[in-house]
Amino acid sequence: MTKDATRDTPTRLLDAARAEFAKFGIAGARVDRIAERAAANKQRLYSYFGSKEQLFSTVLARAYRELGEQVPVPTTREDLEHYVGRIFDYHRRDTSLVRLLAWEGLHYGDAEIPGEEERQAYYLSKNETLGKALSLTSPQEVGHLLMTLIGIASWPFVVEQQRRLMAGLAPASEEGWDQLRASLTSYACAVINSLAPAPGPGASP
CATH class of the missing domain: 1.10.357.10 (Tetracycline Repressor, domain 2)
Structure with missing residues (x-):
């Protein structure tokens, strides 16, 4: 993985999580699928976001900011x-x-x-x-x-x-x-x- 890709890991995780949560919801979403889609690992995801619920909250806050901008x-x-x-x-x-x-x-x-x-x-x-x-x-x-x-x-x-x-x-x-x-x-x-x-x-x- 390149240095740029490593720096962009949180963004890739958030993008992958948005797609996963939108399709499966909080209970149905799987952290391993999010990590795989983002070319990262579950440990990295938890170190950035703490839990699946907190990841969902961060994804939603980011989506709100995007709506406000557009x-x-x-x-x-x-x-x-x-x-x-x-x-x-x-x-x-x-x-x-x-x-x-x-x-x-x-x-x-x-x-x-x-x-x-x-x-x-x-x-x-x-x-x-x-x-x-x-x-x-x-x-x-x-x-x-x-x-x-x-x-x-x-x-x-x-x-x-x-x-x-x-x-x-x-x-x-x-x-x-x-x-x-x-x-x-x-x-x-x-x-x-x-x-x-x-x-x-x-x-x-």
Whole structure:
């Protein structure tokens, strides 16, 4: 193994773990398969991440950072109206994040999750930004809105069989994907307007 490959071992382990966890969940994932895929050994994995659960937590935190970089939190109302479409596009390119979240929910249920405080801080920051974009002062209202918008964008990828059965959407149908995206974006705008109606044409900026 080259010096560069050795230096990059944590990244290779995280990439391999993301694929493994997305497919098999926390309980079903196997450390030996992750290590083999990353061309590393199990001892190296444990020395970097401590346990399989901590590795999962690190993988999920890394996936969240990637989402934040590619789909920044909207800072204006106009950006917010496009937010669902952008999240939809992100998950269509890569469903691993929604799969990781689904497995996390099945594994931990309503119990506290590793890194919970960090995750809460992440969403509090999102809530503050969205609240400013819509001039909303209730953190609860903003939290409900964020949950609704993310749910609209993500649900078709969390339960792919339901998307196929309900919408008759074949994976190869680009027209079907475009229609679904347009519908979800329209519904998201209706939700936003119901909570914070858009200013009229003569309103002050």
